[in-house]
Amino acid sequence: MLVDQSVRDLLAAFSSKDPTPGGGSASALASAVGASLLMMVAGLPKTRTGSDDDRAALTSAGGALADLRKRLTGAIDADAAAYDQVVAAYTLPKASAGEQAARQAAIQRALRGAIDVPLGVVRLSAAAIDQAITVATYGHRAAASDVGVAVALLRAGARGAQLNVEINIGSLADPSYADAIVEETIRVSEGAAHAADEADALLRDA
Amino acid sequence: MLVDQSVRDLLAAFSSKDPTPGGGSASALASAVGASLLMMVAGLPKTRTGSDDDRAALTSAGGALADLRKRLTGAIDADAAAYDQVVAAYTLPKASAGEQAARQAAIQRALRGAIDVPLGVVRLSAAAIDQAITVATYGHRAAASDVGVAVALLRAGARGAQLNVEINIGSLADPSYADAIVEETIRVSEGAAHAADEADALLRDA
Numbered sequence: 001m002l003v004d005q006s007v008r009d010l011l012a013a014f015s016s017k018d019p020t021p022g023g024g025s026a027s028a029l030a031s032a033v034g035a036s037l038l039m040m041v042a043g044l045p046k047t048r049t050g051s052d053d054d055r056a057a058l059t060s061a062g063g064a065l066a067d068l069r070k071r072l073t074g075a076i077d078a079d080a081a082a083y084d085q086v087v088a089a090y091t092l093p094k095a096s097a098g099e100q101a102a103r104q105a106a107i108q109r110a111l112r113g114a115i116d117v118p119l120g121v122v123r124l125s126a127a128a129i130d131q132a133i134t135v136a137t138y139g140h141r142a143a144a145s146d147v148g149v150a151v152a153l154l155r156a157g158a159r160g161a162q163l164n165v166e167i168n169i170g171s172l173a174d175p176s177y178a179d180a181i182v183e184e185t186i187r188v189s190e191g192a193a194h195a196a197d198e199a200d201a202l203l204r205d206a
Numbered sequence: 207m208l209v210d211q212s213v214r215d216l217l218a219a220f221s222s223k224d225p226t227p228g229g230g231s232a233s234a235l236a237s238a239v240g241a242s243l244l245m246m247v248a249g250l251p252k253t254r255t256g257s258d259d260d261r262a263a264l265t266s267a268g269g270a271l272a273d274l275r276k277r278l279t280g281a282i283d284a285d286a287a288a289y290d291q292v293v294a295a296y297t298l299p300k301a302s303a304g305e306q307a308a309r310q311a312a313i314q315r316a317l318r319g320a321i322d323v324p325l326g327v328v329r330l331s332a333a334a335i336d337q338a339i340t341v342a343t344y345g346h347r348a349a350a351s352d353v354g355v356a357v358a359l360l361r362a363g364a365r366g367a368q369l370n371v372e373i374n375i376g377s378l379a380d381p382s383y384a385d386a387i388v389e390e391t392i393r394v395s396e397g398a399a400h401a402a403d404e405a406d407a408l409l410r411d412a
Contacts, residue, residue, distance in 0.1 A: 003213040007235070010213055011279060014242035015272075017249050023355030026239050029213070030359055033232050036220035043223055066221075073217060145373040149229030149366035153236055156362035160355035167351040 002077050019087050024079035024118050024164040031125040031157030032072040037150040038128065038135050039065045046140040054138040061134040068128045072121065072157075079117045079164070085110040086168075108173055115168045115181060121161035122185055125154045126192035133195060136202040144203050151199045158192045207283050225293050230285035230324050230370040234278050237331040237363030241275040243356040244334065244341050252346040260344040267340040274334045278327065278363075285323045285370070291316040292374075314379055321374045321387060327367035328391055331360045332398035339401060342408040350409050357405045364398045 002010055002021055010029075013021055042062035047054035089106040093099045129151065136147050165185045172178040208216060208227055216235075219227055248268035253260035295312040299305045335357065342353050371391045378384040 003217075005213060007209040007211060007213055007216055007282070008279065011209075011238055011242045011275065014239055015245035015249070015275065017246065017251070022246070023243060023352040026243055026355050026359060029239065030236055030362065032217055033220055033235065036217045037229060037232055039221035040223060040228070043221070045223070069217065069221065073214065076213070145369040146229040148369040149232050149362075152362040152365040152369075153232060156236065156355075156358040159358040163351040163354040163358075 002080060003073055020080035020083050021076070022080075022083065023160055024083065024114075024121070025076045027118065027157045027160030027164065028072050028075035028079055028121045029157075030153045030160065031121060031128060032069055032076065034125075034150040034153035034157060035065050035069040035072055035128045035131075037146050037153070038132055039069060041135050041139040041143040041146050041150075042131075044140050044143060046142070048138050048140065057134050057138045061131045061138075065128060065131050068124050068131070072124050072128075075117055075121050075124070079114075079121070082110070082113040082117045086114050104173070107171070111168050111171055112177075115165055115172075118161040118164035118168075119181060119185060122158050122165065122188050122192070125158035125161065126188050126195065129154045129158070129192050129195045129199065132199040133202065136199045148200065148203050151196050151203075155193070155196050158189055162186075162189045208286060209279055209282055226286035226289050227282070228286075228289065229366055230289065230320075230327070231282045233324065233363045233366030233370065234281035234285055234327045235363075236359045236366065237327060237334060238275055238278040238282065240331075240356040240359035240363060241271050241278055241334045241337075243352050243359070244338055245271045245275060247341050247345040247349040247352050247356075248337075250346050250349060252348070254344050254346065263340050263344045267337045267344075271334060271337050274330050274337070278330050278334075281323055281327050281330070285320075285327070288316070288319040288323045292320050310379070313377070317374050317377055318383075321371055321378075324367040324370035324374075325387060325391060328364050328371065328394050328398070331364035331367065332394050332401065335360050335364070335398050335401045335405065338405040339408065342405045354406065354409050357402050357409075361399070361402050364395055368392075368395045 014026060039062055042058040047058060089110040092103040092106055094103050132151050162185055169178050169182060220232060245268055248264040253264060295316040298309040298312055300309050338357050368391055375384045375388060
């Protein structure tokens with residue numbers, strides 16, 4: 001699995017000419033790192049004011065972020081596996097009309113998988129940015145730069161995953177399915193961008 | 207070294223309460239992944255038009271990006287090492303006036319190191335974004351989403367590194383040195399943001 005490779009080897013894999021891992025896995029990785037930094041700040045012994053309310057809010061955020069980080073980490077490999085399916089479907093035989101129909105059906109199935117994974121990363125990144133607002137509000141002031149880095153990485157992960165949804169949408173045969181996916185991706189991405197702006201504003205005022 | 211650890215273990219290290227690795231190493235990692243994706247697109251057999259000019263421009267960009275990726279990868283560990291020095295300096299004895307002076311000098315030296323590394327990451331990320339303009343211009347259209355993800359990651363890496371410069375600047379004793387660093391960081395960051403906007407515009411029009 002990609003996540004069991006060394007960081008150095010994963011960087012080499014991103015720069016190789018092989019079709020995977022590509023931008024989809026890179027986006028999931030960026031958001032997994034962002035969620036990890038937020039977990040760190042949520043788990044620090046010191047909180048904003050030292051109150052029980054701070055600790056309760058950060059404990060809840062830390063639990064949610066651990067789940068999001070786990071799913072984002074899974075998406076690093078899932079994105080590569082889904083795109084490998086698309087590449088494999090395009091290599092299917094297309095000599096007869098029957099083969100052509102089977103190949104087209106396989107391509108469409110594989111494309112839906114290659115859209116589902118980055119759409120999930122957009123959703124998971126948006127959920128992690130929501131938690132960043134809690135961490136920015138109740139977390140220790142000395143860790144504000146770590147929260148700011150996390151928000152920047154989650155923005156990049158959400159944006160990158162959105163680009164991966166959009167590039168695969170173009171090859172979908174079903175326009176109503178494509179429209180629904182585009183609508184959801186834009187809606188979730190815009191919500192995430194607003195939440196990221198809110199978290200950044202909290203950090204500036206801290 | 208951090209880059210020899212598995213991706214899974216590095217994520218666990220980012221979420222642990224230990225002082226390092228933190229946002230500085232995470233920023234360097236984001237930019238190293240961005241540079242890697244650009245290297246991949248620059249090395250693809252297909253180019254925008256298939257011309258010799260495309261290939262020459264992409265070969266040159268690929269060489270520059272390989273050097274930038276190497277230095278960004280080094281910064282993942284260098285940032286953690288530099289911040290460990292700051293933490294160590296703060297633990298020095300401060301019973302006598304002599305000890306206090308030695309401790310302050312050690313803290314100031316360590317802070318300059320903890321500023322130099324992320325300032326370098328801001329510069330390296332900006333240089334990689336400049337190469338992204340070349341890759342967006344001459345690279346294969348089918349890889350446009352990978353270039354877009356790379357630009358998003360390099361923006362996040364530059365922004366995150368800038369936050370790490372700024373948080374350490376606050377503790378510097380020499381105001382003229384601090385002012386010079388702040389001025390350069392803002393200037394390079396603004397240039398990088400404009401170049402990233404230019405690369406994104408090229409990708410939208412592709």
